[in-house]
Amino acid sequence: MTVTSTQIQLVNRPTGWPEPKDFSTVTVEYGDLAAGQVRVANEFISVDPYMRGRMIDTRSYIPPFQLDETMTGGAVGRVVATTVDDLPVGTLVSHMLGWRDVTQADAGEFRALPEPPTGAASSIYLGVLGMTGLTAYVGLLTIASMQPGDTVFISGAAGAVGTAAAQIARLKGAHRVIGSAGSAEKVALLTDRYGYDAAFNYKDGPVRRQLRDAAPDGIDVYFDNVGGDHLEAALDSFNDGGRAALCGAIAQYNATSRTPGPSNMANIITRGLTLRGFTIGNHFDQAGEFNREMSGWFADGKIVHDETVVTGIDNAVDAFVGLMRGENTGKMVVRTS
CATH class of the missing domain: 3.40.50.720 (NAD(P)-binding Rossmann-like Domain)
Incomplete structure (x- = not known):
């Protein structure tokens, strides 16, 4: 089954503040799943300050975004089609294939998540629990x-x-x-x-x-x-x-x-x-300890969090620029579905 994914690509390397002309919204067709692949409908994508550094072609701790290719970043979504028993349809997952509303890739790109705590959206796994x-x-x-x-x-x-x-x-x-x-x-x-x-x-x-x-x-x-x-x-x-x-x-x-x-x-x-x-x-070895401690604090009501939510993948660039200008309180996310 073919599906259409709306994706955001970098087309110019910004000088100063990023502008809409530096980005392009494209559609990508995904065909049938290959063996070992899953398809995920993203619920939220993350926009983060470090992404500004990836928009220039310079030495850093992470490779720059490539021009005319879909950008990447943190996201959470649900499996909507699968060839993998360990990731059945409906599984909530996190991954780094953001800046798109639907993604399709090898199962190894995705990490299964528990359902979010009562009253929280799945975006919490991009914020205080992520x-x-x-x-x-x-x-x-x-x-x-x-x-x-x-x-x-x-x-x-x-x-x-x-x-x-x-x-x-x-x-x-x-x-x-x-x-x-x-x-x-x-x-x-x-x-x-x-x-x-x-x-x-x-x-x-x-x-x-x-x-x-x-x-x-x-x-x-x-x-x-x-x-x-x-x-x-x-x-x-x-x-x-x-x-x-x-x-x-x-x-x-x-x-x-x-x-x-x-x-x-x-x-x-x-x-x-x-x-x-x-x-x-360089510090993912501490993720287990962090997850245990932060999850406990959150369950006990000792952690509060706020999000600034922008709706629609087409508005992802506006969300990113707003983040850079300090228009957010707490975590800035884009609701894609």
Whole structure:
């Protein structure tokens, strides 16, 4: 049986902010399944900041998107046709064949998932119970070695990773959790919903000053999703022996000129700081521990999460650009079905 899949392809490598002309919506025909293949109707696809880096042809930890080929990324969906006994029709699966509403591939591309917890959509496996949550968990506990009693600063605090990291910090005994975001509404959400002790709008003034005001006794851990002036502010506020997990640098992803770096790098030496970058693909060995702990917290009502949902595969590019402009609260996903 032939089916039609709507897919998004990259046709130009963006300079600065991505624009609609950099992408194309195409239809692809899938024929009958070959032995060992399954067909999946996606329910949600993920759009993530790291995808901006894949739109340029440069050295990175993951190959760039190829022009005139369908982009990839995290997705969850259900098996609608199968030749594989272990993945019967109706099975919920996760995979990396996003940016399309239907996909067809070898069974090894898909991982079966349990049904989502009561009241949650399957997109939760793209968020706090998926790679987003794992990124927050690994960055905070393994990369930055957060300890009970630490004061933690998180930039990009209202995003998917930031909201998860704050709650994990709380559950692991942080003394104080501080976040930055880009609007008064998000700042209020951080303290009212996500357990931040203090938060500030980085647009209201120098981040360095605002962080000092929010953390007069300094910080011990910095979870960096932004880079630039936020990293500089953290270097200014670190206590001796401070640790940073460098997860993202969204401040420079769409820059057309060199982003100024911190002016106080000498603090790394004088205060004995540790700054460590990471990508989650090198830490999947911790997925089992994370799944057990996060699933338990979620079941006990100790984790809250929000999603910004854009409907329709045709609107995936708008969702991605909106994510880059900070229009999301929590995880940004595209509902494809």
